[in-house]
Amino acid sequence: MNRPGSLEGLRVLDLSRVLAGPFCAMILADLGAEVIKVESPDGDDSRHFGPWYNGESAYYRLFNRSKYGVTMDLKDAAERERLLALVRRSDVVIENFRPGVMDRLGLSAESLMAENPRLVIVSISGFGQAGPLQKAPAYDLIAQAMSGLMSITGWPDGQATRIGISIGDVIPGLYGAIAALAAINERHNTGMGQHIDVAMLDSLISVLESVGMRALHGEEPVACGNDHAMSTPFSTYQTGRGPIAIAIAGDRLFPRLTEALNRPEWLVDERFREQTRRNEFPVEFRAALEEALSPFTDDEAIELLSAHHVPVSKVQTVNEALTSEHSEYRGTVATESDGFKTLASPLRLTGSVPPSPAPTLGQHNDQIGTWLEGPVRTGRP
Numbered sequence: 401m402n403r404p405g406s407l408e409g410l411r412v413l414d415l416s417r418v419l420a421g422p423f424c425a426m427i428l429a430d431l432g433a434e435v436i437k438v439e440s441p442d443g444d445d446s447r448h449f450g451p452w453y454n455g456e457s458a459y460y461r462l463f464n465r466s467k468y469g470v471t472m473d474l475k476d477a478a479e480r481e482r483l484l485a486l487v488r489r490s491d492v493v494i495e496n497f498r499p500g501v502m503d504r505l506g507l508s509a510e511s512l513m514a515e516n517p518r519l520v521i522v523s524i525s526g527f528g529q530a531g532p533l534q535k536a537p538a539y540d541l542i543a544q545a546m547s548g549l550m551s552i553t554g555w556p557d558g559q560a561t562r563i564g565i566s567i568g569d570v571i572p573g574l575y576g577a578i579a580a581l582a583a584i585n586e587r588h589n590t591g592m593g594q595h596i597d598v599a600m601l602d603s604l605i606s607v608l609e610s611v612g613m614r615a616l617h618g619e620e621p622v623a624c625g626n627d628h629a630m631s632t633p634f635s636t637y638q639t640g641r642g643p644i645a646i647a648i649a650g651d652r653l654f655p656r657l658t659e660a661l662n663r664p665e666w667l668v669d670e671r672f673r674e675q676t677r678r679n680e681f682p683v684e685f686r687a688a689l690e691e692a693l694s695p696f697t698d699d700e701a702i703e704l705l706s707a708h709h710v711p712v713s714k715v716q717t718v719n720e721a722l723t724s725e726h727s728e729y730r731g732t733v734a735t736e737s738d739g740f741k742t743l744a745s746p747l748r749l750t751g752s753v754p755p756s757p758a759p760t761l762g763q764h765n766d767q768i769g770t771w772l773e774g775p776v777r778t779g780r781p
Contacts, residue, residue, distance in 0.1 A: 405432010406751025412492040417444040420524045421496035422463040423573035429466040430745040432753045437467045443761045453740050461758040462742050469759025474505050488516050488776040492580050496524040499534050509595040519593040520583040522576045528599035543568030547604035554623045572603040632678035638690050642698035647711040651675050660708035661692040
C-alpha cells in the first residue's frame with residue numbers, strides 16, 4: 401500500500417561518515433524522512449570497505465540506504481553557503497566529526513541554529529562535546545575498552561574481549577535517532593530546536609544494566625563466559641553432539657527442565673533447588689546438566705526441551721541466522737531494487753518504507769537547486 405512514511409516531511413542533513421552518524425540517519429530514512437547525505441568530493445571512507453556488490457561497498461550501502469547523496473567541499477566558502485541554504489530548509493542535522501571540527505569550518509552548532517532556530521543538531525562523538533577527553537580520538541574498540549564492557553566479556557581469567565559488532569557506534573546511533581525525534585516533538589511545544597550531544601562512551605556505560613548496578617553497589621564484575629552472573633542455568637551447555645543455549649531466569653521454569661531431563665532430584669538437592677543456590681554452585685550444576693544432556697544430540701535436546709517449553713536454542717552461525725525459516729518469515733533480510741540483499745529494519749510501522757539503494761557519490765547534486773527553491777523552515781509555528 402502506498403502510505404506516507406512515518407516521518408514524511410522531515411528533512412535530515414546527514415553530514416556524518418562511516419557508522420554511528422550514518423546509522424542514526426538510516427533509521428530516520430527507514431521511517432520515511434528525506435535524508436540528504438552530504439559527502440566530501442572524496443566520499444565517505446566507508447565506500448572503500450568490503451565486502452563488494454557490483455563494485456560498490458556493501459558496508460556503505462547498508463548504512464546509507466534510502467538517502468539522497470550530494471557532494472560538497474565544506475572548506476570552500478561558496479559550498480558552505482550552499483550548505484547553510486540547505487540548513488535553513490531542513491529539520492535535523494546529524495554529524496559525527498571530532499568536537500571542534502565543525503567550529504573550524506565555520507559551521508558550529510551556534511551558527512547553524514542562528515541560521516535556523518528550529519534546527520535539531522545531533523552531534524555524535526567519542527567522548528562528548530565537553531570534558532577532559534573531548535578532543536581524544538575514539539573508535540568502537542576504544543569505547544568498548546574504556547566503558548568496562550570488554551572487561552566483562554570473554555572467559556574467566558581470559559583476555560578482555562571486544563563484542564563482535566561495533567556496538568560502540570550502534571548504541572549511540574540508536575540514541576541519536578531517539579533524541580532527534582524527541583527534540584522534534586519538543587519543538588512542537590517550544591518552536592525551537594536544540595543541539596544534542598551524544599557520546600559513544602556515555603552510551604556504552606548507560607547500557608551496562610545489571611553489571612553496572614552490581615559495580616555501583618559493592619561488586620567487581622568480571623567476565624564469566626556465556627554464563628549469567630545472576631541466573632543458572634543461563635549459558636551454553638554441551639550435549640552429546642554440539643552446544644545448545646539454555647536460558648532459565650528464576651525458579652518458575654526450572655521444574656520444566658527437571659521434568660524434560662527426568663531429574664526430579666534437582667528439585668530437592670539443596671545446591672540446585674533454588675536459583676540463588678544454583679548461582680553458588682555453577683560448576684557443579686553445569687556438570688550435572690551436561691551429564692543429563694550427554695545422551696542427546698543438539699537437535700534431539702532442543703526438540704526435547706522445546707516440548708517442555710524450556711527456552712533453548714542451537715548456537716547458530718551468522719549465515720544460519722540470516723537464512724533460518726523464522727528469519728525468512730519475519731523478513732530480516734531485505735532485497736533492494738537491483739537485487740542487493742541487506743539487513744532489514746526491525747521497525748514495522750505502517751509508515752516504514754522499503755529500502756532503496758544508497759546513492760552513488762554525488763548522485764543527486766543536480767537536485768540541490770530544487771531543494772533550495774523550497775521554503776525556509778526558520779519561523780516559529
